[in-house]
Amino acid sequence: MINEEKVPFETLEFAGVTFKVINRHAAHDIIGNLTNFNDEKIYNVFEDTWRFPDYEENPIFLLAEDDVEMDSFEMDFSTEEHPDVFILGFIFKGNLAVKKLISSFDTDNSPALIVLGETTSVNITLFGSVHYLGGGVQCDALLGEYNHGELFVKGDVTAWLIYSDDMLMHFERFTDVQAIISANRPDILICSNVADENGAVMTIENYFPSTHKLSDIVHDSFIEISDYGTEILGNNYHEDAFKQGLSILDYEKTEKYMYTNFRDQFIEIINVLSEQEFIGKISKESEGNEYSFIPFEYQGKKYSQISEDIANGFNIRLRALWCHDTEEITLLLEYLHEDGNPKYQWANNETAPGIEMFCVKCAVIKAFEVLTAATSEEEDNDEDETEYAEYDSSFSLEDFSVQFGNYAIPEDLLKLYEFEQEFSAETYSQCFGLTITNEKTGIKTWSEKEEFYNSFIEFAGANGSGSSYAYWVIDNDLKNCPIVVFGDEGGIHVVAENTRKLIHLLTLDTEISVDFDSAYFFKDEEYYEENENKEEFQQWVKKEFNLDPIETNEGTEEIVNEAKAKYKKRLNDFLISFDIEIGEDEE
Template sequence: MSKEEKVPFETIVFAGVTFKVINRNEAHTIIGDLTDFNGQKIYNVFEDTWRFPDYEENPIFLLAEEDVEMDIFEMDFTTEEHEDIFILGFIFKGNLNVTKLISSFDTDNSPALIVLGETKTVNITLFGNVHYLGGGLKCDTIIGEYNHGELFVKGDVTSWLIYSDDMLMHFERFTDIQAIVSVNRPDIMICSNLSDADGNIITIENYFPSTHKLSDIVDDSFIEHSEYGTEILGNNYHEDVFNEGLSILDYDKKEKYMYTDFRSQFINMVEVLSQLEYVKHIGRISKKSGTNEYSFIPFTYEGKKYSQLSEEIGNGFNIKMRALWCHDDEEITLVLEYLDEDGETKYQWANNETAPGIEMFTVKCAALEAFEVLTAEPSEEDDDEDDDEETEYQEYDNSFSLEEYSVQFGNYALPEDLVKLYEFDQKYGSETYSECFGLLIYDDKTGIKTWSEEEEFYNSFIEFAGANGSGSSYAYWLIDKDLNNCPIVVFGDEGGIHVVAENTRKLIHLLTLDTEVSVDFDNAYFYKDEEYYEENENKEEFQQWVKKEFNLNAIETNEETDEIVNQAKAKYKKQLNDFLTKFDIEIGEDED
């Protein structure tokens, strides 16, 4: 601790209020034990940084021991009467009531604002230091700017708009908040009380996603666009509005900021996305924008049809927002989830679209943003990225887009597991990770028609991959409208049609043995002869990928593959044989 500083005088008048002048040591006794929401101390007035430098002459804190009322409070370092002082911070032991505006001095550096009582104002804009409001906050708009600032608010917070542009803001609880807007990444954090496994209440601090676009609640005249197209506040609001104690909000936009028409909007978004050609072919659509991923996925669950529109914020935030439409019940479900490092749900908020709570606003905002991203025309930058990907994939002979690959599936949606396998296959190359296996485009059903030219037969299968080095192929047997429920058969190049896997994931598991399937008239099986086995160059990457994506350990023995194949045969072999017999296709002898 440095030598105790002397104060140049006992009191000073700032913004019409008489403050007591105190030094660092006295300030430390008041604010040194203030903590954040994780129990860590916030202030060290002796740290000698840009926040509390000791190289300035006459460094002081100003202390108000009683409640204070002001008209405008801008936290300058000096006053006209005392230009030779350097104010490190303003400390209010009681309540602070400012009629028009509370403002920091400069985005790079400003005195700290520390209020132990309640703070009331119309607008408050902070930056340049760590600020602390310990008794709650009531205002119209809260603005935090630039990463040289940080804000902690304990107690109840009532505000129409909380807006952060690259400044961390921590809140204990939202009492009445209408809109939260973070520019780009989430910068606003809120505490939640949750029960642990033993029933104890624990407090968790989470990043909170934006609930609106800025234009949903702010008057358009104060909105500009960044070079990335993001809506940001312009520079005209401070002098024209805040200094006058007026609002930048447009209360006539109630329909937008209250999401009064969300139900009809969401139903329309589902209809539009469902009609996209890409969705019709692939069965889903997803796009990445920065660290965020946006998706539209139709699916069936417990016999009911759903469509899900979602946004996932990655890069360590691990926040997922999902809006689901049940076509059968005509109900909307909104889900805000926080995920662990493995992508599993740690905790979530879920309700319908009419439920109150700012948590549901985040999901509505995410759904609207996802729709915009998924329906946007590709930009030149997107085209360049696509060109880069195509260039990368040209290293391999088997390069094709997912759209091209999906054509052979007609109206069937590609299983999600197959889409994932496609992405791996294109990245590493066919026949580089499992012996002689690779996804292929089959322009017609020429191979299948050699078995039977009856339309019912050849339209009952979709070939999708090469199975071995002699020309056998894998195909879905279409016994269900959902390919996830369709078994996989192998068409032998020299005879034999056999079930090998119950679904896509089971086939992927079989591929981890890194040996091709053997097919004859009577049987299909996987056999690795260790004497002649040569490991594929990307086998290890593939096995690691399978473990990460599906939590499946790599198969090491022939017996393990037999078990998977036999399970499929037990479930589907008789049914397949009966189907083949209808078309006079000879069946091999059972070898169960």
């Protein structure tokens, strides 16, 4: 039995509102039975995870039993008056109306927002916990950010823009929504009622593809281009718009976000693609999706089809068909079985009201851009240099050398380059591959001071989530420089004294785990799957360096600890000099 926590006081004022202070048990009575759209319970306030930790002193929930109106609501774990409490979540039994902004605390961790009534605001941005809006929502923009967060919304949704950047967002229904945008893969889900073969109606939850690009609806001043060439929200939107209660939307872009000229645009797209010299189908892949243009005949009529197939487990196909004989346009959104046959299908013409067919129109325009993009060898190489998220072993040694500037590539790394050219990245050690990273974009996120980012040379991907290996340039000869890992979720750690030591670590055939406090290798034998060229790599390492393969996690610890003993303090002092926080394990 879990001991019931005492509350430090009865009420607490936050953002000008007096809340009732309650403990976990009282919060459980209110939110413990809230469910997602699969009838699974959402909250377990006793779970003792990063969401609801029990290691903090004075953990509390704040409860508003009546309707609440606020000017701005930016969640935090405590207040200036009571810095000793730890707010696990804010619970509103009634409606929540906020004039300017509702915002979570931090992308990694935030108090949970639970509203049982209706939620209204100009701008809402949520992350860092699992949030629940049970009575619907009205706003201009609703944003979800980063995979430490998740959102469930029940009831009517009225919003100009719903935008997700790597955060799952679940909705019961879109009542009046203008634009749905996922920055990368589909992360926004909507419930739909469909009939089975016997006519029984069931509710299913499907990923909803993007209906627009950001530039179709957001003011240009709030848009930036990512390292991968995609449109993202710039860092200025929060201070310049959200905190002021202003909209980031550009209401003068009606033609774009309403697709008012889509028919003429689609006919022009068909004409351009029809004039291309080809035999049969035009098809290209981009970012894992397939884009196609297919002319065909059906029942004596001539058609042209443009499509986008979203793979990677989503199995979504978006198609637009032009009948040359009747001049009719048909738009189709399909969710597919694994064998490629339709599971659910929505079809309509281009004049159909509502947002449902906007995603197909968006796919048509994206497909046209991909299918008509230049594909010269020189442009392909330029794309590889900027979009280096996926490993590609096809680059030349000359291209690989550019990132090293005036420094000579260590001989051991040259040998590894030659091995990888023969066997390919990620085939000999889990999630490892040499990369070209010329712009130091990732390192500059830590500090934009030239002295800092020029002290590192990235050269390889370290794991499947985006961490990278780099030389810490403390000597003119890189063979005397240690290897550090930059964690994709924080943390800069020494892992090897030199290139050869890193190559030895790779023989364990498992990716490095990196967090803010530490970096380590851990092979879980229960789930381990051997890389196809592991044996060839281990034999090569033995032949070239006379090193036996590492077979245990403890073997990697010895190498990492040796490097830490030699360089950790020096690296920490260097990082601190640039105001970069170090982890507890690194102090």
